[in-house]
Amino acid sequence: MCPNCRAFITATDRVCPYCGVQLGPRAIDLRSSQLAASLLPRANLTSIIVLIINATFFLIELIVSRQLSNTPFGVLNPSVAVYLGAEYPPAIHGGQWWRLITAGFLHGGFWHIAVISWSLFILVTQVEQSYGTSRLIVAYVLSTITGFGMAYFFGSVALGASAPAFGLFGIMLAMGLRHRSDPLAQAVRAHYGQWLILGLVLSFMPGVSLSAHVGGLVGGVLIGLGGLPGLPNTPRELFWKVLAGIAIAVMLYAFWQDYLSFRYLTSQMSNT
DSSP: OOTTTOOOOOTTOSBOTTTOOBOOOOHHHHHHTSGGGGGSOOOOHHHHHHHHHHHHHHHHHHHHHHHHHOOOTTOOOHHHHHHHTOBOHHHHHTTOTTHHHHGGGOOSSHHHHHHHHHHHHHHHHHHHHHHOHHHHHHHHHHHHHHHHHHHHHTTOOBOSTHHHHHHHHHHHHHHHHHTTTOHHHHHHHHHHHHHHHHHHHHTTSTTOOHHHHHHHHHHHHHHHTTOSOOSTTSHHHHHHHHHHHHHHHHHHHHHHHHHHHHHHHHHHHHTO
16 A cells, blocks of 8 residues: 555555655565564565576686686685686776676685675565666666775775675665655664674675775665656656666676686686
């Protein structure tokens, strides 16, 4: 039921089709993400796709590490991540800009990918419920770029989907900041604010890139400040669909450039 006009609407409506008011996540969705219920998040197709992509790249890391350095399967050679497209300042400075994207799909070990995958499993679903698929895609790609862009600016090597994960924190916090007097927005702000503080504290651990996390957060907030979705098929919503298409195209092109770079690198190594 719409909280404004009390008309009956569907659970997937982000805008009331009768009065046009923007709708945030339902109270039941917020409750399901709290305390014990957060241990059993509900999956959607997008979150599953994101996890499959990350798991595929991690499997590639394991295979390449086995082939190039003859390590036991399951053990990663740290240099392999750099070969495959981790954020590495000297390489980016040399023109390999695509590392600002591909770094977000590489991980440093089983524990690393397990923790981040669990976070994304929850966050992707909740962001898509609130903002729609188009804004989710744009936020994910942009926060990956801003996250590793900031890591590059500070000269640190970084990788992992924690940068876009912080971007998804940011887009949800932005909803709470835009509608400060709304009780629902206050609940969203309090919920994600707590997790953000915990994430930032953990960012000071050795080997964790604080700059990538902060950069990802900034990217997500920027998208969130654009507001919640409006009525379907309006020029504004079509604009976001175009942006999402561009984001996917840029991401795929980055993967292709990374593949060509890796092929060239391995051919050079085999000739020496």
